Structure formats: C-alpha cells, structure tokens
Amino acid sequence: MSALLSIRGLTAGYGGLPVIDGIDLDVAPRTVSVIIGPNGAGKSTLLKSVFALTRIEAGKIAFDDRDITGLATAELVPIGIAAVPQSRNVFTTLTVAENLDVGTYAAPPRDRRAVEERVLTLFPDLRAKLGQPAGTLSGGQRQMVAMGRALMSEPKLLLLDEPTAGLSPAYLERIFDLILGIRAVGVTILMVEQNARQALRIADRGHVLVNGRNFQSGTGMELLGDENVRRSFLGGGTA
Amino acid sequence: MELSGLAFYFVGFLIAGGIYAILCLALNIQWGMGGLFNAGIAGFFAVGAYASAIVTAASSNGKHLGGFALPVPLGLLAAALVAGITGWAVAKVCVRLKSDYLAMASIGIAEILRLVIVNEQWLTNGSLGIANIPRPFEGLVRGREADLLFMAVIWLIVIAVYVLCARLNNSPWGRTLRAIRDNEDSARAVGKDVEWFRLQTFVIGAALMGIAGALSASYFKFLSPAATEPLLVTFLVWVMLMAGGSGNPKGAIAGALLIWGIWSATEIFTNRLPGEWATRSSYVRMLLVGLLLQFVLQRYRQGLIPEKSPKLEFERK
Amino acid sequence: MIEFVNFYLIPAFTLGAIYALGAVGISMIFGILRFAHFAHGDVMTLGAYGTLTAVWLIPLPPLLLLPFGIALAIVATLAVDRMFYRPLRKLATIYTVISSFGVALIFRSLAQLFWGAQNEVYVPGVQRPLVFFDTIRVSALHIEAILIIIVIALTLHVFLTRSRLGRSMRAVSDEPELAAVSGLDTDRVIRWTWIIGASLAAIAGTLAGLDTDVHPNLGWNLLLPMFAASILGGIGKPMGALAGGMVIGLAEELSAYPWLGDGPLISPSYKTAVAFFIMVALLIFKPQGLFKGRLL
Secondary structure, eight states, X not given: OOOSEEEEEEEEESSSSOSEEEEEEEEOTTOEEEEEOSTTSSHHHHHHHHTTOSEEEEEEEEETTEEOTTOOHHHHTTTTEEEEOSSSOSOTTSBHHHHHHHTTSSSXXXXXXXXXXXXXXXXXXXXXXXXXXXXXXXXXXXXXXXXHHHHTTOOSEEEEEOTTTTOOHHHHHHHHHHXXXXXXXXXXXXXEOSSHHHXXXXXXXXXXXXXXXXXXXXXXXXXXXXXXXXXXXXXXXXO | OHHHHHHXXXXXXXXXXXXXXXXXXXXXXXXXXXXXXXXXXXXXXXXXXXXXXXXXXXXXXXXXXXXXOOOHHHHHHHHHHHHHHHHHHHHHHXXXXXXXXXXXXXXXXXXXXXXXXXXXXXXXXXXXXXXXXXXXXXXXXXXHHHHHHHHHHHHHHHHHHHHHHHHHHHSHHHHHHHHHHHOHHHHHHTTOOHHHHHHHHHHHHXXXXXXXXXXXXXXXXXXXXXGGOHIIIIIHHHHHHHHHOTTOHHHHHHHHHHHHHHHHXXXXXXXXXXXXXXXXXXXXXXXXXXXXXXXXXXXXXXXXXXXXXXXXXXOOO | OHHHIIIIXXXXXXXXXXXXXXXXXXXXXXXXXXXXXXXXXXXXXXXXXXXHHHHHHSOSOGGGGHHHHHHHHHHXXXXXXXXXXXXXXXXXXXXXXXXXXXXXXHHHHHHXXXXXXSOBOSSOSOOOOEEETTTEEEOHXXXXXXXXXXXXXXXXXXXXXXXXXXXXXXXXXXXXXXXXXXXXXXXXXHHHHHHHHHHHHHXXXXXXXXXXXXXXXXXXXXXXXXXXXXXXXXXXXXXXXXXXXXXXXXHHHHTTSOOSSSSOSSOGGGHHHHHHHHHHHHHHHOXXXXXXOBXX
C-alpha cells in the first residue's frame, strides 16, 4: 500500500538555521502516526512544514501521490489536508456552529448538513453547545471544536499539534478516544504529542525525532517496548 | 544687497531648520528609542510655545494671562515642564496598550490643546495671539544681526540636545531601551519595567518639543493659534525623521535639514506662480509630503544615516 | 422638553449615525488589519466630494447619488491599500499607522486640489423642517439619517452572522493565524473590509456634508470621535462600533444642553473634547470597550 503522505529529506525552518534537517517520514492511509521527541526536536516544525507554515529549504513532500512541496496553506485544504494548531485553535467570538461552518469555506462540501452531522456524531458533546461562543468552552471542549472545524473540510489527512496540551488527565483519555474515532471514519492522523506514552499506545506508528533528525521509527508498541526509547524519551518505568 | 538678502534668507532657513532639528531629535527619542508613535507633535509644540510666551512676554494689556516678562531661559523651562507634564499624562494612560492607542490619544490631546488655545481668551488671547515675545540676548545687537545671534543660540541648543541624545543612547538607560525594543519579552523577563522606560522617552521627547515651540514663538516674536496647525509641525517632522533614519540622532538632524530644504525650495518656486496657481500648488506640496512619507516608509526605512546597532525594525506584535 | 427633542435629541441621533458609520469601518479595519486607520476620516471626505460631484452633474437628490461617493471612496481605499499599506503588512503594524497618517494628508490635499478649500453645499437654500403633532420639527435629513442607520445596522448584522463572507471577516478578526490555517482567503477578506469600510465612510461623509457643508477637513475633524466610538464598541465588533457611535454622538450633543442653569453644560466649542475624555476614560478603565471587544 502506498503512503498517503510521504516526506523525503525535508529540511525546513523559519529563515535562520533549519530546525529540521533531512527528515524522512511515511504515513499510511487510515492510520494514526505520532511524532514524539524531546523539546526543541522540531516536532511542531515538521507538522507545520507539511502545512506550508515554515520555510522549506530542501526536500519533498508528496500527498496522495502528488508533489505538494511548494503549495500554500489555502491550496492544501481543498486537496484534503486540515490542521489543528496547538493553541488559539478556535474562533472565540464565533459560536460553535459558526466555527464548524468556517471549516467548510476553503473546501465547500457537497452536502454541508451531512458533514456537520457526521462531525457531531464524532463529538456528541458539541451538540448542546452549538449556539454558544467557542470562547466560553472548557479547554477540552475547545479541542473538540477545533478538531471538528478541521474535519468539516472532509480531509483525508488531519494534522494535530499536541491535542492534549494543557488538558486534565480525564480529558486526555477522552481526546485519544476521539482520535481513534476519527481514524475509524477513514481519516488519517499525524500528530505531535507531549504525552508520549499514552499517545504511542493508540498509535499505529511512532516516529522519534531528536535534534531535527529521524532517530527511530516503529509501531507504537515497538517503540513502547524499546528499552532505549523508553529510557530516553518516556521517562523510564514500564509501559 | 542682493547677496546679504540671500545670506539672511539662509539664516532664516537655518533658524527654522534648527527648530525642526530639535523636534526631530525629540521625536527620535520617543519613536526611535521608545518605539512610541506620537501623532500630536503639534500639540506639545504649541503648549510649549504658549507656556513660554505667557511667562516671558512683556505686556498682556490685561487682556490675557501673562506680562510676567521673565527671562527667556525660564520661558524654556516653563515650556519643557508644561509639555512634559502633558506628555506624561497622555503616555501614562496609553503606554501599556498597543501603540495605536497612544497615536489616537496623542492626536486627541493635540486637538484638545488646540481648542483650549482658540477658545480660552483669558489665557491665550484667542485668535488675536500674543505679541512681544522676547528672544534670548535681545538688545545685544540690532537689526538683521539679531537673526544671526538667534541662529547661533538655536544651533547651540540643537548641539546640546544632540549631545544629550548621544549620551542617553550610550547610557545604561539607552541600552535598556534598545533591549526592550529588540525583544520586549526578554527585557520584561529580566525585570525591566518596560512601561516606565517607554513613559520616560515620551516625557523627555514631549518636553523637548515644548522647548522647540518656545523657541519658535521667540523667533516670530508673536504667537497665534496657527502654531497648532498639525500639517507643518506633525507631518513634516515625521517625514524628516523617517527620511533621516530613526534611532540615530545624526540622522534626525540631517533629515530635518534635508526635508526643510526641499519644503523651502518648493515654496520659493510656488511663490512665483500667479495667484490661483500659487494656492493650488501649495496643495501639491502637501500631497508631495504625503507621498514622500510613503516613499521613505517603503524604500528608506533605515533613512539617510541608518542606526549603528544592527536591528532596526520592531518585531511584529 | 420639545426644545430638547428638536434641537438636541434628534440632531444627536444624526451626529451619532455619522460617527457610527465611520466607526464601523475603523473597528473592522482595526480588527482585521490590526491597525488604527488614521485616513478613515479623509475617506469620508472623498466620499462626500464624490457625491457632491455627482450632484453637480445629475439633477437628483444627493442621497440617491450616494453610489458615486461610495465608488470614489472604494477606489481610493483599494488603491492606497495596494500601493501603501500592503507593502508594509509584514512589518510591525505601527508602520502602517504612520503610513495611514500620510495617506490622510494625501487624501486631504487631493480634495483641496480638485475641489478647492472652500465650503460647498449639496443643495442651496434652507430646507423646511417637517412638523409632527404641531410641535416636533424634524428636518428630512435627520429622518433619512436615522432610517439609513437602522437599515445598515440590520443589514450589517445579517451579513456578519449569516453570510460566509461576514463570518470569514469575524474569523480573521478573531484569530488571523487560525483563519489562515483554516484555508480562508485572507486577501479577499481584507479587500471586502476596505470595500465595506469605505462605503459606510462615504455614506457618513455625505450625511455630514448634508448636515453642514462639504470642506476638505470634514472627515479629519470627525476622526477623534470615531476612534472613541470604535473603542467604546470594542475593537473588531462592528455592531459595537455602531452603538458606540450613537453613544458618542448623543454624549456630544447632549453635553451642550443646559442641564444645570441657563448655559450649556459644556460649551459647544468643546464638543470634541467630550469624545476625547470618553476615550481616555475607556483606555484607563475599560480598554476592551463596553461590548467585550478585543484589546489589541
């Protein structure tokens, strides 16, 4: 099976020294891939590079067998990529319903209502909050609005930047469940996670990044079982 | 006769140019060092001019406050004090907000000051203005030589302000300001009171603008509400500073002379046009000032003489 | 009482409508482009002159010729955005503020150059007021102004909450980066911000010209109260700016009413000061405005 997203030799940054250097990475369709690694390893930069939010110095990004390296963010949404930033990821003065609606503007779906219905089935908590401004919601609910907004463009690939950052442990489990739910409806997920251990448990594949380079890859379970990874990146202990 | 006429035209040019140089140096402290946008230069200029005129003018005929006939240096001090306090009040309110708010408030205070100057007859004699405003060292020389002397006084003050700016720039105070400008967050993190430092630049700048106003009133020996006209003061000074290079006192002086030179040269030209055309062409000159500002903003943000320390532009907020 | 209604309250609504229309644009531009647009008053001036020129050429009432003023204002703002503001977009927004300050001068000198510095009126002669119940005397202009502001308020509300473009504008105003990540066409949103802001400014300018007369400083003189109105309404909240404009207009006019004793409470020459002090008070106590706008 060919990869949905294929990154080769990607070197990128923000104008100064490159933050990531020669990254290779493949994401198979309908899987959850997690990027982990220490702070400053370039995890978020990698994610942002896929979404054309960095300066790409070298390398290639292919999506759905198409070279997307030079495309702008606004061109990526219509071809099936959507992203949820780590912070400030909802439009606070817009209602939840309006937030979801804005998600459809870049790639208008044929049946808006059906898509919204599907999203609300994934995030039933939002149904009661549709008329409420997103700024009034809790952190976890905001994360759902943000993911829902991204899913409204019916992406094949969803990029999540630390979806559980700042959330309580109770919500953490909930968000990971939701991510599996999103995979179940056929969306591929590539995410960066600080809570590496829990993330690897649900991940089909994990990639460890160190100092802007590939360090190790494997299935989630392989990485969780790897002594080296466990000692260096998962804070010791047993899986 | 012809030559001396030209020479005295040149003296007049240098007097006005010197006053603009002081304004420009003052704005450079506020904007170049503090990063604060002052859109009400004319207000601080005018309040300084009136403060000085009221305390130094010989006679008020009982029609308005004044007639104290105090020496000129006290007039300059009064100008600096009143303008500085006004600047402090405005900046205090806005300094913690995005600089756009200070711009709005400074244009507001300039407007309020204009209203006060026009309406409060007991204070300013309204549109009739204040006459007999003395110059420093008046009576030492007579006639056209007096202008020469005044020019010398003005440029001594310009040099003094320049030295002050250069000193400030190299002092710990100036270095802190540069640190704030280059990275506000890290300056805050090491415990610098960013607002307080910014506030100081605004007050010092406003006080110097007041002094420039006082000198201008002395030069013309007469003061009317026309002094609050924002076009000739606020706009020109901004163009001067942008053209000269913000963050650099030498650039501020150079910009003041250059733009004042262009402005005066076009005036010589347009004054020779017949009636209707002369009026219209003054609008063309204004238009050119506006366009010149756009041009330097886009092409010569670093100005004639760029700042020495590496970073010039502010981080996008 | 009747005197209060005729000479203070109804004119206050007209003035409020003028401020409100201008403030909406300022608030939207501040919210979406992130800078205080100092040339907005002069956009009003250009709009007023655009309508005036049409009045000279076409024998129709000025309000029907508004599209000409609107067109001139739109062309002018889109042109300066393209030539002067857009090249500075990547820098700190304060550079754009300075640029707009220069654009104000450019617009004003163009107005003086093309139309002269003298005062012009749309329709010569005194307009007879309409009389209701034998006592309430209202000039047709004041009724028109109030009707215009009501229609625009409703349209704007529907536009912002229901239309795709309106929601996109609110989204960009809310979180510009997220709007870009969501794939919204930010350039289109910016273009329409100018178009709407300029249109409303042109209407405001024409109303102001009808209320008194048209002159090159028409808009510049109204800038301060409009800034106050947009802060009062909360930056990036167009409906708030509408309300803010009405409040400032009422405050200015009603401050001249002899509430205590015989003389006006505040001398009419200090009307502008009322707006300024409201603005300063807001900046001190409630910089996010009355309607919880953004604090930029």
